[in-house]
Amino acid sequence: MAVPGPVIGVDANLRAWGGLEHRVARRSAATVWDAVCAGDALARPPVVERLTQRGPTGLRVLVGESAMSTQRRPPSWPELFGVIGHLRSVYSLAVLDLAPAAVAPVWRALAWATVPVVVSRATVDSLQHTMRLLAHMKAVGLHETVDRTVVVVMATAPSVAREIRAVQQLAAKAAAHLVRVPFDPVLARPQALDPRSMSKATRSALVEAAAAVVDRCPVDLAEQGATGEAATDGGSKP
Secondary structure: OOOOOOEEEEEEOOOOOOOHHHOOOOOOOOOHHHHHHHHHHHHOHHHHHHHOEEOOOOOEEEOOOOOOOOOOOOOOHHHHHHHHHHHOOOOOEEEEEEOOOOOHHHHHHHHHOOEEEEEEEOOHHHHHHHHHHHHHHHHOOOHHHHHHOEEEEEOOOOOOOHHHHHHHHHHHHHOOEEEEEOOOHHHHOOOOOOHHHOOHHHHHHHHHHHHHHHHOOOOOHHHHOOOEEEEEEOOOOO
16 A cells, blocks of 8 residues: 555466465466466556456465466566566566575575565574575675565464574564564465454564565655565575
8 A cells, every 4th residue: 555556466486386376366367377478468557457366455466377287387487587577667566476595596586676575484493594594695795685685584383482582683683674473373374365364463563564665665666667576585484
């Protein structure tokens, strides 16, 4: 609601399972593969609108492709980057759901994103992995990327152990902003998600995460003709 014009989410996991297709109610069979096939026509808003699913908050979503056949498949990285390039001329903000940052293309996406968002589980191992990721990025010269990074820590149980809270404090110093999302049974279920069904504490945390992203995006996007991308890396997700 704070962004001028519609916002689009893109399944950028590049795999045939575990993507946004499980989180968004489907109104059509269209996926990100259809966006690849649309080519240059994707720069026309009506074409994109026909391919997107619509979330309960109005978010447009290009869900992932689950088929693996000669006719349909998840896109390659060059194909996906081509889709994103066309979407930049249509949407003020694109939110990319990336795979864990274990391959160079994910690092590249995080580096050119306006706001990189790294998602971590609230466990010692996952948080340490996140801090190592940020340290490695600095070691290869991506200091500005780390300075723009928002870390989102997802609780995996109703209570958080004391040692995990201590590591969270260290992670907060390593990134530009850290948001803690409390445990919520609604988020734990792999099904279509309606934010209205989450607890008040969870909604507040997600609004804080969204605010951290919007605060780091260019001002007056519509007037400047600029666009932003919020790229999310799954951190230590399997």
